[in-house]
Amino acid sequence: MQDLGISILFKGVNFQRLMGGLWVTLRLALITIGLSCLFGLLFGMLMLSRRKIAHIFCRIWLEIVRFMPQLVLLYIVYFGFARLFGWDLDGETSAVIVFTFWGTAEMGDLIRGALTSIPRHQTESAAALGLKKSQIYLHVLIPQTMRRLLPQAINLSTRIIKTTALVKMINVTEVLKVGQQIIGQFYRQPDAAFWVYFVIFLLYFLVCWPFSLLARRLEKRWA
Amino acid sequence: MSDTILRVENIYKSFDGTGVLRGVSMEIREGEVVVIVGPSGCGKSTLLRCVNGLETIDSGSIFLREEKISGRTKDLHLVRQKIGMVFQSYDLFPHMKVMDNLLLGPTKALGRPRAEAEKEALEMLERVGLREKAYALPRTLSGGQKQRVALVRAMLMRPEILLLDEITAALDPEMVSEVLNVVIDLARSGMTMAIVTHEMRFAEAVADRVLFLEDGVVLEEGRPEEFFHAPKTERAQRFLQSFTYASKREA
Numbered sequence: 001m002q003d004l005g006i007s008i009l010f011k012g013v014n015f016q017r018l019m020g021g022l023w024v025t026l027r028l029a030l031i032t033i034g035l036s037c038l039f040g041l042l043f044g045m046l047m048l049s050r051r052k053i054a055h056i057f058c059r060i061w062l063e064i065v066r067f068m069p070q071l072v073l074l075y076i077v078y079f080g081f082a083r084l085f086g087w088d089l090d091g092e093t094s095a096v097i098v099f100t101f102w103g104t105a106e107m108g109d110l111i112r113g114a115l116t117s118i119p120r121h122q123t124e125s126a127a128a129l130g131l132k133k134s135q136i137y138l139h140v141l142i143p144q145t146m147r148r149l150l151p152q153a154i155n156l157s158t159r160i161i162k163t164t165a166l167v168k169m170i171n172v173t174e175v176l177k178v179g180q181q182i183i184g185q186f187y188r189q190p191d192a193a194f195w196v197y198f199v200i201f202l203l204y205f206l207v208c209w210p211f212s213l214l215a216r217r218l219e220k221r222w223a
Numbered sequence: 224m225s226d227t228i229l230r231v232e233n234i235y236k237s238f239d240g241t242g243v244l245r246g247v248s249m250e251i252r253e254g255e256v257v258v259i260v261g262p263s264g265c266g267k268s269t270l271l272r273c274v275n276g277l278e279t280i281d282s283g284s285i286f287l288r289e290e291k292i293s294g295r296t297k298d299l300h301l302v303r304q305k306i307g308m309v310f311q312s313y314d315l316f317p318h319m320k321v322m323d324n325l326l327l328g329p330t331k332a333l334g335r336p337r338a339e340a341e342k343e344a345l346e347m348l349e350r351v352g353l354r355e356k357a358y359a360l361p362r363t364l365s366g367g368q369k370q371r372v373a374l375v376r377a378m379l380m381r382p383e384i385l386l387l388d389e390i391t392a393a394l395d396p397e398m399v400s401e402v403l404n405v406v407i408d409l410a411r412s413g414m415t416m417a418i419v420t421h422e423m424r425f426a427e428a429v430a431d432r433v434l435f436l437e438d439g440v441v442l443e444e445g446r447p448e449e450f451f452h453a454p455k456t457e458r459a460q461r462f463l464q465s466f467t468y469a470s471k472r473e474a
Contacts, residue, residue: 124277125314125373129328130304130380139327143318222318 006195008186021178022203024092028174029161031096036103036160037153043108048115058108065105071166073098078170091172099160106156114148115141147222154215158208175200226253226288228384228415229274234283234293236269236439243269245439246283251384254413258426258447261436262462267419270436271386274417275306287383304332307377307385311392313369315361321348321372322357328380340379347375351405367398371405384415391422403429423466427451435459 009015047058078094081087089097118141126136168177179196186192229251236244243266251257259267272278274285276292276299285293292302315324322344329340348354351371361369370390377385387406391399403425410416410429420426426433426447433450435443435458443450443459454460 119312121310121312121314122316125308125310126316126327127277127300128275128303128306128308128310129376130300130302130332131328132300132332135331139331140316144316147318 006199008182008189008192009195009199014182017178017182018175018199018203021173021175022207024172024174025161025164025176026207028092028095028099028164028167028172029157032099032103032160032164033157035096035100036107036156039100039104040107040111043104044111044115047108047112058105062105062109065102070098070102070163071169073101074166074170091167091170094170095164095167095172099163103156103160107153110149110152110156111145114145114152117148118144147218151215151219154211154218158211161208161211162204175203227251227286228253228255228288229417230286230289231270231274232284232286234270234273234285235281236266236273236278237281243439244273244280247436247439247441248283249434249441249444251415251417253415255431256410256414256416256418256429257432257434258418258420258430259434259436260420260423260426260462261442265436266439267436268388271308271388271417271419274386275303275308300332304328304380305383307380307382309370309373309377309385309387309390311389313361313366313373313393315364315369315372315376317361320358320360321353321364324361324372325376325379328376333380344375344379347378348372350408351375352401365398366394367401370394370398370402374402374405374409378409378414384417385409387416387418387420389419389421391420399425423451423463435462437462 009018043058043061046054049055074094077098078089078091081089081094122140122144123136126140131139164174165176167174168180173181179200183193183196227250229249231247231249233246233248234244235242235246247266247270249257259270261267269278273280273293276295280293283293284291287302287305295302315321316327319327322341325344325348326337326340329335329344330337345354345357348357351374353368353371353375356364356368356372361372364372373390390406391402394402399422403422406416406418406425407429418426418429430447433443433445433447434441435450435454435456437458443454443456445455449455450459451463454463
């Protein structure tokens, strides 16, 4: 009699391998999210700049990111750049570049929206108190922007986490790829695929769920 | 003879080619309360906004204690530290408690020690009847309470002059007097103020001098009892009449 499919997860080092894959996913997502927040802040401020050229530049960037499938962007950087410029980027680096390119524009647009949603008289009354521009940003504008931004930024972050699954197409062995390898080894077990993907589903859920809980709590607290 | 705090000399300001201020001059002496009235769009608010540099002026000059403050772009915040301003909209910072709103200026802009500033803030809150709201969030306050806090916040900067830009215009009628009484209290304590308002009875009560502005020029200037009861210009008469109603039982 055959084992239940789920038991293959606990055979040998399968579970550790899956967790290893999850760590690759998470590492990729966290680096991307961190860089996207950083560059997104610059992007958002650039979008609000009075220089028209900066505005057009950001607009084009944002549109590219919106209509190009992330997978195409990954192929362009991973395969295209190697051919074109002779850059031999490994999969993970390519992925960080592409996802940061995407995340920066999306995060920047969120930051722009949050910044512009703060009424002008907030800036004016802070200025009337004799605060310097940097102090107005630090004490008045950024804290309020953060409150408006966080729920949406968290939402974007979970999207980034999910989208990292694409990197298996450019030879990065993240959690999904590990799962497929395990399924491949146990091809005689007909229900292996179901259980492995089910566990991967659970893992994604466990990673993303705390984020959305946090978003909901913050939204309530700051409403 | 008391010192001149603020001197505005022949200032011009236009928005998109429309002249809003067309040669306005005024002088405010220490401890004096000047009320600026006039129909909407006459440039009253713009005048106040030019004084603390929220708008730049096209020509003319503004002096604070004989120091020229107009036309400067560097260190404008140092000038604003000496000029308090309260606006029409509730402009408290919604993410900070009342106390943090009050201490932001004194501690960050002036660099005063927090404990000392907090003590003074509590005294001021007591004076305006809001001691128990010191650690509340602004959203739990009524409009009138918010404006009283905004007044305290401006006063804690110990400004040379306080500019009030229609601070009761957005309030429900029953809250107007609680705010204006604070202003009268400040006037009694010798605070120098320039006040833009539509509350004529308040204007008469608080003003040392009234400026009537229309179409960007000062049409009439005088003591409140003269201006409100015997205005010299026909336009001021018409303006003041717009605040009274004919009774349906007359005529």
